Amino acid sequence: MRDCVRARVRERERMGVVVLQVGQGGNQFGLSLFDALFSLTSSLANEFFREPRRSADLPRARAVLIDSEPKVVAAVKRRSRAMGYWRYGPYSSYTEDSGSGNNWAKGFCRLGPSWQDALSDLVRREVEMCDIFDGFITSQSLAGGTGAGIGSYLLEVLKDEYPSCNTLSHCIWPLEGECTVQYYNVVLSIAHLCDVVDGLLLVKNETLMSTCKKALGIQRPSFDDMNTVGARALASVLVPAYYQTKPKLTGLLKSSGKATTCKVKSSDCQSQMMSSTQVRILSDLVTGLCSHPKYRMLALRNTPQVPTGLDNSTTHPWKSHLKQLKQMLYMEPSWAMESTSSVHGHKCTSDYSAFRKIDRCVANLLVLRGKGSSDADVSLLEDKALYPVWSKDPLMVATNTAPLGDFHIFASLLSNCSSAIAPAAHALSRARAMHASKAYLYQYAKHGLSMDDFDTSFEAIEAVLEQYREL
Amino acid sequence: MGPLSNLFKSRQCITGISGSGNNWAHGHDVYGPQYGEAILEKIQSEAEKCESLQSFNILHSLGGGTGSGLGSYIMEALHDNYSGVLRISVPVFPSKDDDVVTSPYNSMLAVKSLVDHADCVLPIENEALCEILDKMEVRKLRSPTLYVPKPSKGKKHPSGKGFDAMNEIVANLLLHLTSSVRFDGSLNVDLNELTTNLVPFPKLHFLMSSMSPALHGPSHENAAQLPTVNQLFTDVILHKNQLVKGNPLACTYLASAFLFRGSQSNVSDLSANICHLRQRMKMVHWNPEGFKIGHCFRPPLHAPQALLCLANNTCIRNPFKRMKKRFEKLFKKRVYVHHYAEYMDLGTFALALDSLEDLIEHYGEHEGPLMLRQFA
Numbered sequence: 001m002r003d004c005v006r007a008r009v010r011e012r013e014r015m016g017v018v019v020l021q022v023g024q025g026g027n028q029f030g031l032s033l034f035d036a037l038f039s040l041t042s043s044l045a046n047e048f049f050r051e052p053r054r055s056a057d058l059p060r061a062r063a064v065l066i067d068s069e070p071k072v073v074a075a076v077k078r079r080s081r082a083m084g085y086w087r088y089g090p091y092s093s094y095t096e097d098s099g100s101g102n103n104w105a106k107g108f109c110r111l112g113p114s115w116q117d118a119l120s121d122l123v124r125r126e127v128e129m130c131d132i133f134d135g136f137i138t139s140q141s142l143a144g145g146t147g148a149g150i151g152s153y154l155l156e157v158l159k160d161e162y163p164s165c166n167t168l169s170h171c172i173w174p175l176e177g178e179c180t181v182q183y184y185n186v187v188l189s190i191a192h193l194c195d196v197v198d199g200l201l202l203v204k205n206e207t208l209m210s211t212c213k214k215a216l217g218i219q220r221p222s223f224d225d226m227n228t229v230g231a232r233a234l235a236s237v238l239v240p241a242y243y244q245t246k247p248k249l250t251g252l253l254k255s256s257g258k259a260t261t262c263k264v265k266s267s268d269c270q271s272q273m274m275s276s277t278q279v280r281i282l283s284d285l286v287t288g289l290c291s292h293p294k295y296r297m298l299a300l301r302n303t304p305q306v307p308t309g310l311d312n313s314t315t316h317p318w319k320s321h322l323k324q325l326k327q328m329l330y331m332e333p334s335w336a337m338e339s340t341s342s343v344h345g346h347k348c349t350s351d352y353s354a355f356r357k358i359d360r361c362v363a364n365l366l367v368l369r370g371k372g373s374s375d376a377d378v379s380l381l382e383d384k385a386l387y388p389v390w391s392k393d394p395l396m397v398a399t400n401t402a403p404l405g406d407f408h409i410f411a412s413l414l415s416n417c418s419s420a421i422a423p424a425a426h427a428l429s430r431a432r433a434m435h436a437s438k439a440y441l442y443q444y445a446k447h448g449l450s451m452d453d454f455d456t457s458f459e460a461i462e463a464v465l466e467q468y469r470e471l
Numbered sequence: 472m473g474p475l476s477n478l479f480k481s482r483q484c485i486t487g488i489s490g491s492g493n494n495w496a497h498g499h500d501v502y503g504p505q506y507g508e509a510i511l512e513k514i515q516s517e518a519e520k521c522e523s524l525q526s527f528n529i530l531h532s533l534g535g536g537t538g539s540g541l542g543s544y545i546m547e548a549l550h551d552n553y554s555g556v557l558r559i560s561v562p563v564f565p566s567k568d569d570d571v572v573t574s575p576y577n578s579m580l581a582v583k584s585l586v587d588h589a590d591c592v593l594p595i596e597n598e599a600l601c602e603i604l605d606k607m608e609v610r611k612l613r614s615p616t617l618y619v620p621k622p623s624k625g626k627k628h629p630s631g632k633g634f635d636a637m638n639e640i641v642a643n644l645l646l647h648l649t650s651s652v653r654f655d656g657s658l659n660v661d662l663n664e665l666t667t668n669l670v671p672f673p674k675l676h677f678l679m680s681s682m683s684p685a686l687h688g689p690s691h692e693n694a695a696q697l698p699t700v701n702q703l704f705t706d707v708i709l710h711k712n713q714l715v716k717g718n719p720l721a722c723t724y725l726a727s728a729f730l731f732r733g734s735q736s737n738v739s740d741l742s743a744n745i746c747h748l749r750q751r752m753k754m755v756h757w758n759p760e761g762f763k764i765g766h767c768f769r770p771p772l773h774a775p776q777a778l779l780c781l782a783n784n785t786c787i788r789n790p791f792k793r794m795k796k797r798f799e800k801l802f803k804k805r806v807y808v809h810h811y812a813e814y815m816d817l818g819t820f821a822l823a824l825d826s827l828e829d830l831i832e833h834y835g836e837h838e839g840p841l842m843l844r845q846f847a
Binding site (some may be wrong): 024028069071072075096097098099100101102103144145175176177178179180181183209212213220221222223226430433434436437438439440442443 | 522525655658661663666668669670671672726728737740742745746749756757758759762763764
């Protein structure tokens with residue numbers, strides 16, 4: 001192996017991303033995420049796991065688990081041990097027994113500050129175990145008080161303590177009717193997170209549920225089913241992949257700092273590593289997708305939802321998948337990820353562009369996994385109609401010839417796009433209606449949040465919506 | 472002295488000798504100050520044993536003197552001394568055939584204290600409990616394995632039902648309410664979350680509660696008779712299953728919570744049922760999606776799954792209106808008032824009446840015309 005490759009492999013093995021799981025939803029999703037990260041790649045994703053102190057022990061997830069009551073974290077740790085492939089660290093969690101009462105203000109204004117020192121220490125301990133620290137991924141629900149409130153506070157603190165690190169926030173958008181005050185909590189969270197995280201990936205529980213029902217045939221999906229789908233989608237952009245060296249991507253590669261000039265000659269893994277630059281997970285995601293301070297909202301689409309066998313009957317197996325992803329960008333925003341078309345021989349002949357609004361994107365990261373991925377024709381997604389004129393080199397493409405678990409072929413599209421913020425418009429109108437009636441405000445005022453604080457958050461969300469409307 | 476006597480130590484008990492004479496003022500203004508310090512000491516010694524004290528649950532009747540009067544005093548003292556801890560009251564509202572003649576006065580005075588000092592109140596009416604038991608007895612004729620508590624040998628309600636059977640329903644309510652605090656689930660709901668979600672304005676904290684099944688359902692051998700999760704949702708909003716007489720479907724919901732126990736159903740079942748129920752429920756205009764879902768994996772004893780509905784609904788005005796009417800009938804002629812004048816200023820009655828009228832009016836402000844569901 002050449003020295004430069006050896007160096008890159010060593011660097012990859014020493015790089016670490018710390019996942020912060022906050023609240024019930026965040027911890028439940030985090031468990032599924034680590035499970036996906038572990039099982040969907042043939043090599044150990046060392047960015048997310050570290051070697052245990054004793055070699056006989058299982059690898060440890062690079063995670064910090066936080067909740068305002070102990071049952072969920074205990075259950076999540078128990079389940080990881082029961083799975084038997086990896087574990088959470090024994091000292092990687094912080095719980096109390098107070099609950100946050102679904103009250104964002106209680107989480108943000110009271111519990112967050114009082115837990116700050118303990119949480120900072122816990123996070124620092126985990127960060128120091130990364131030789132090269134790439135940043136944070138948070139897993140949190142926006143509906144309640146812990147994931148939303150304490151999560152938002154923690155991210156503000158971490159922004160101060162680690163000013164140059166990258167942060168991607170995976171935010172679970174609640175089902176309708178999950179929690180009465182969820183629109184307040186959602187609006188307050190997004191308004192605060194926009195200022196402190198690099199990328200905000202909103203994932204709707206409704207979308208995951210619909211995917212389970214329509215694409216996977218699960219008639220009555222549980223949270224576990226939904227989390228499995230969501231975790232696979234997120235893991236598909238986090239496990240190793242390699243940039244394709246194309247001239248127009250040179251600018252981007254320079255920003256990563258490790259460009260090579262060799263062309264891809266074969267699909268052999270080592271050759272792939274020799275010739276291409278690996279996606280540096282958070283650094284590249286946020287630098288490539290979220291470099292504009294006013295555009296930080298991300299949406300994730302992928303296909304297929306069900307593992308398919310190798311299809312040797314067609315010479316262009318990637319064409320239909322890419323067409324499907326493009327179709328998703330042309331559908332109504334709420335239809336993202338709900339496509340049920342099967343992969344083989346499906347007739348995606350309708351061009352919806354004449355009838356539907358295009359989901360305009362600031363930038364896209366396309367990740368293709370499977371045989372022939374590096375040769376796939378991605379011109380469908382280079383369509384100028386998708387992007388504003390000022391966006392230079394908006395499409396990043398990364399590939400890996402290795403399959404993704406049982407999926408011989410898998411395509412993910414992580415987009416900085418207007419559909420990502422679309423749910424916030426509905427939440428904002430509901431929150432404003434409640435606010436105008438002064439409903440529940442005394443609950444938030446008890447913990448130090450005033451009506452003006454709400455107004456500030458409303459304006460912040462309105463500003464983000466306006467930015468994306470102008471795309 | 473009963474079968475559960477080992478659960479209680481004598482140091483947890485305070486008893487007097489002579490009773491309050493079914494007089495709220497005696498309970499509040501005599502026994503309150505007399506025993507208040509001792510009561511608070513005992514509360515403190517129990518509270519200190521809790522790692523994280525979440526709430527005080529006060530179980531009392533409003534018709535008499537002790538539960539009503541002394542209960543009010545204790546509520547106020549808890550508010551002063553433990554302001555950060557939830558105060559949840561489960562009071563029995565007197566019914567029209569209550570055998571305590573002064574119950575209209577006692578309940579009116581106690582309600583003011585509940586308005587001012589409780590965080591959340593789950594009223595119970597014995598009439599409603601009796602009707603639930605009646606219906607279970609009718610069902611038992613059709614399904615002999617259905618469990619229905621036997622009337623106790625002790626004191627009975629005027630309807631002939633044993634209080635033990637009625638109390639069992641209330642006990643189930645409390646068990647269900649705290650199930651998520653005690654056991655795992657996919658959507659845990661603790662008591663703080665309930666109050667945050669269900670109480671949009673500080674004084675409007677009186678909740679209608681209903682359960683399905685209210686008591687143990689058919690035995691497991693008759694699997695075909697076990698209600699489905701859809702049936703539980705349909706049943707729980709019906710007026711016949713409410714623990715206070717009233718028809719929430721005819722009035723406006725400010726917010727509601729559906730707490731499910733059992734592992735046979737999951738969030739998609741609960742969510743689908745909420746979607747169906749919404750079509751039938753009149754939601755207040757500023758909170759058309761005012762639902763809270765809870766899911767605890769552990770079912771209750773003797774039933775594979777159960778559902779509790781807590782609703783902040785404007786139909787709670789009806790028991791208050793009845794209470795006001797009974798009070799005014801008695802107070803108009805100043806009957807028995809002199810017993811209260813012995814211990815308290817009679818202006819307290821006027822304050823209590825004002826408080827009740829405000830409450831009725833405030834709930835009335837949110838009673839709206841039928842709101843058509845707005846599709847996004």
